[in-house]
Amino acid sequence: MLAPAELVRDFLNTVDLEAGTEELTSPAELAVWLREHHLIGPLDRAGDDDLATAVALREGLRAVLRREPAELPLLPLRVAVGERPELVAVEGGVAGGLARISAAVTDGSWERLKVCAEHGCQWAFVDVSKNRSRSWCSMRVCGNRTKTRAYRARKQGSRRPQGSNTDTV
Structure with a gap:
């Protein structure tokens, strides 16, 4: 069993x-994920409403991790x-399984759970750094992209526009 x-x-x-890419493409895929x-x-089945609830829960939790308001x-x-x-959870089945995911955020490890600061990524990760300062899911990929963009923006801003003459009298 995984940690919360x-x-x-x-x-x-x-x-x-x-x-x-999306893993939860159907109610059956949601049931497989919850079962795994x-x-x-083994006999619990998911319906379309369960799938909609799962996606709403997932995206709501992601928004909360980004420090955005969410319902x-x-x-x-x-x-x-x-x-x-x-x-x-007060009931079983798919609703109970989703309730257990929701309840898992209250175990005390929530502050270690983050989403990647790279806007296009948003991959979730558990920050195990001593001071909880990790920002990206991967420094080699997302961290490097972010730092490269910032570097290019700084370099672009330090150049004088071509054809400008600042030595006018």
């Missing part, structure tokens, strides 16, 4: 915005009071 932050990361990464992550039973779908959760309060 890893579960949410994997759920967010069911879409690759940069490549334009031990969130639903998350209503899911069957309740607060259980024990050693510390926690959210728990």
Whole structure:
């Protein structure tokens, strides 16, 4: 079983915005994903409404990680009071599986979960750096792209426009 932050990361990464690929293309694919992550039973099936709820949850969580306002779908959760309060799913099936993903964000590892700062990427990752300062999913790819663009913009801004004469009298 995955750690809660890893579960949410994997759920967010069911879409690759940069490549334009989507894992959750149908209710059946959603059910397969939830089953592979031990969130639903072997006989549970998903419907079109479940798929719409899953996509809304995924994109809402991604927006929250970008520090943007988001409206998350209503899911069957309740607060259980024990050693510390926690959210728990109150039903099974697909709705319960999605509720468990939603509840996973409250385990304390949420601050380590991030989305890549590269606007076109938005890949989710768990920041395991000591001071939680990681910004990109990959320094070699997205970090390099961002830094190269910034460098080119600085160089472009430091050049004088051609044909300009600043030594006018």
